[in-house]
Amino acid sequence: MTLNNDLQAAHGFLNQGKFKLALKQSKGGMKRHKSHPDFPNIAGICLSGLGKHRDAVPYFKKALALAPGFHDARKNLAQTLLFLQQGESAMKLLDRVLGDLPGDQAALYLKAQAQLVLNDPEAAIETASGALAKDARQPRMLRLRAMAWKTLGDEKAALEDYQATLRLNPNDVDALVNISLPLARIMRQDDATAAAQKAVALDPGNLEARRRLASQLISNGESEAAREQCLAIMKLDPKDTQVLEMLARLNSREQNAELMPVAQKALKAAPARSQDRANAAFALARITDQAGDKDAFAAHNDEANACMAAQSPYDYEGSERQFSRIMAAFPDVIAPAETAQDGPRPIYVVGMPRSGTTLTETVIGSHPQVFPLGERGVPSFLLHPFVDNEQAFTPEAAQTFVSEDISRLPDMPGGTTAYVDKMPDNYRLLGHLLTAYPEARFVHLCRDPRDVAMSIWRGYFSGSSLTYAYDLKAMAHRFNLYGRLMQHWRQVMPGRLYDLRYEDLVGDIESESRKLAEFCGLDWVEDMAHPERHEGQVLTLSNTQLRQTVHTRSVGKWEKYADVLAPFIDGLDPEIWPEIKA
Numbered sequence: 001m002t003l004n005n006d007l008q009a010a011h012g013f014l015n016q017g018k019f020k021l022a023l024k025q026s027k028g029g030m031k032r033h034k035s036h037p038d039f040p041n042i043a044g045i046c047l048s049g050l051g052k053h054r055d056a057v058p059y060f061k062k063a064l065a066l067a068p069g070f071h072d073a074r075k076n077l078a079q080t081l082l083f084l085q086q087g088e089s090a091m092k093l094l095d096r097v098l099g100d101l102p103g104d105q106a107a108l109y110l111k112a113q114a115q116l117v118l119n120d121p122e123a124a125i126e127t128a129s130g131a132l133a134k135d136a137r138q139p140r141m142l143r144l145r146a147m148a149w150k151t152l153g154d155e156k157a158a159l160e161d162y163q164a165t166l167r168l169n170p171n172d173v174d175a176l177v178n179i180s181l182p183l184a185r186i187m188r189q190d191d192a193t194a195a196a197q198k199a200v201a202l203d204p205g206n207l208e209a210r211r212r213l214a215s216q217l218i219s220n221g222e223s224e225a226a227r228e229q230c231l232a233i234m235k236l237d238p239k240d241t242q243v244l245e246m247l248a249r250l251n252s253r254e255q256n257a258e259l260m261p262v263a264q265k266a267l268k269a270a271p272a273r274s275q276d277r278a279n280a281a282f283a284l285a286r287i288t289d290q291a292g293d294k295d296a297f298a299a300h301n302d303e304a305n306a307c308m309a310a311q312s313p314y315d316y317e318g319s320e321r322q323f324s325r326i327m328a329a330f331p332d333v334i335a336p337a338e339t340a341q342d343g344p345r346p347i348y349v350v351g352m353p354r355s356g357t358t359l360t361e362t363v364i365g366s367h368p369q370v371f372p373l374g375e376r377g378v379p380s381f382l383l384h385p386f387v388d389n390e391q392a393f394t395p396e397a398a399q400t401f402v403s404e405d406i407s408r409l410p411d412m413p414g415g416t417t418a419y420v421d422k423m424p425d426n427y428r429l430l431g432h433l434l435t436a437y438p439e440a441r442f443v444h445l446c447r448d449p450r451d452v453a454m455s456i457w458r459g460y461f462s463g464s465s466l467t468y469a470y471d472l473k474a475m476a477h478r479f480n481l482y483g484r485l486m487q488h489w490r491q492v493m494p495g496r497l498y499d500l501r502y503e504d505l506v507g508d509i510e511s512e513s514r515k516l517a518e519f520c521g522l523d524w525v526e527d528m529a530h531p532e533r534h535e536g537q538v539l540t541l542s543n544t545q546l547r548q549t550v551h552t553r554s555v556g557k558w559e560k561y562a563d564v565l566a567p568f569i570d571g572l573d574p575e576i577w578p579e580i581k582a
Helices: 003-015 019-032 038-049 053-066 071-083 087-100 105-117 121-134 139-151 155-168 173-185 189-202 207-220 223-236 241-250 253-269 275-290 294-311 316-329 357-365 378-388 395-407 424-436 449-457 472-492 502-507 509-519 557-561 566-571
Strands: 345-350 370-372 418-421 441-446 497-501
Touching: 003 019, 003 038, 019 038, 038 053, 038 071, 053 071, 071 087, 071 105, 087 105, 105 121, 105 139, 121 139, 139 155, 139 173, 155 173, 173 189, 173 207, 189 207, 207 223, 207 241, 223 241, 241 253, 241 275, 253 275, 275 294, 294 557, 316 378, 316 424, 316 472, 345 357, 345 424, 357 370, 357 418, 357 441, 357 502, 357 509, 378 395, 378 424, 395 424, 424 441, 424 472, 441 509, 449 472, 449 557, 449 566, 472 566, 497 502, 497 509, 502 509
Parallel strands: 345 418, 345 441, 370 418, 441 497
Antiparallel strands: none
């Protein structure tokens, strides 16, 4: 075949998405036209399209060796390196391209991607903003900048970029999928659901769109509709273990009995210590727990958590250093800012995960003048330099924090006098938050740590902030740090912290909700004693329990699994948890 015929054939298969045929054609072209760089470049594109990114790298390098000025191959190599999380190597290639072609939009997009890979979202925003200033009609650049804003915890800015993308193309499926969660986080659950539904309607085979819709439906309390989405995903991709685990949580006992062979097959097929294996094991733990098989539940749960612990090991020394820095930053009674902020005051509900923070937020948020915001990540992000980098939290720094924090609050209904932030891990930040917000209220959930540990142990948590959740000894270590820090806060912020026992709350919801309302400066209303009436969304593992009438069935549940929890219980410090050791 002639050179042109070989090139046309390879490009033809490539343009049709027939990567295997295009790869075969390009390899043949490489043999017949050894000095032509297009063929190894096409081969690299095909291998990358087949998910074989590491195998693609030598082909792009060969194309560049044949033609050092072949910037398309250089950009392809950079993108492949980004798939391999090799951001620095990709940046060097892109700097070369942009040195010759400073306005190359594709290279600028890849540069912003590389900056995200290198954990520099500010630089990614700067790069994307520069490109958008020259040409604002770039949907993928807007989507990428939105991702960078989300990384910085600025949901509002991310939302604006996704909205700009959808103004360019209202049927942009990626933008519809990506805008759904930010909408949900600012309590626009109807819009969040509609965006995900539209994405699925436009592209029924889009698994990410269906996963997002299923998650949103769970948050809305629409369990059966969420289950239908999970079943649809499993038909499209029977190997999707993420959805398998989700489905096991939604199924009844009878439905899970039918799902068990599927989960067992998935477990057998999954590589050791992989996320797929963890997902399948968590699914089987749920199934066997429902079936009343305690031994099988414990075995599957242990395996699932071992997989997660291997992927995200807990940093004992780093955690101790962080907690020591926090206490050292507030050695004496805290003197808050002299002037309170205008607008709704924050009510922070803190504690360990699964301690009852969601229920408490719902009780407070049932008041007509209170707006529940769920778990806001903004304070933690903004305070990171002061918690982890030992920067002094000066009055000027506190005011800057308040300005940034308030600017990222969602719009709230008229008449709102307070909002609830129920991020449990904010217990680490109480000193900073009281310093910044003298008008704030702080509610601390106290629950038997053994019940909390059992609930954490049997649940799968996304993200990387709860690495202790997958190892019972690590969990005990973290609980001891937490307990010691809470003792410290009681000393340095006297009268500002309300300890609410979970057992009391579920035992007498009316009495405790009255006390809670008084502490928060609210007039008690009857709905506060009926959180099951709450119609808002729940974005945490508590979404199914919250739809039920308040009960005490979870109190003392750990006793059934005392032997499983032994490493945790043995690791608790008796000076911090005397009532447990007693």
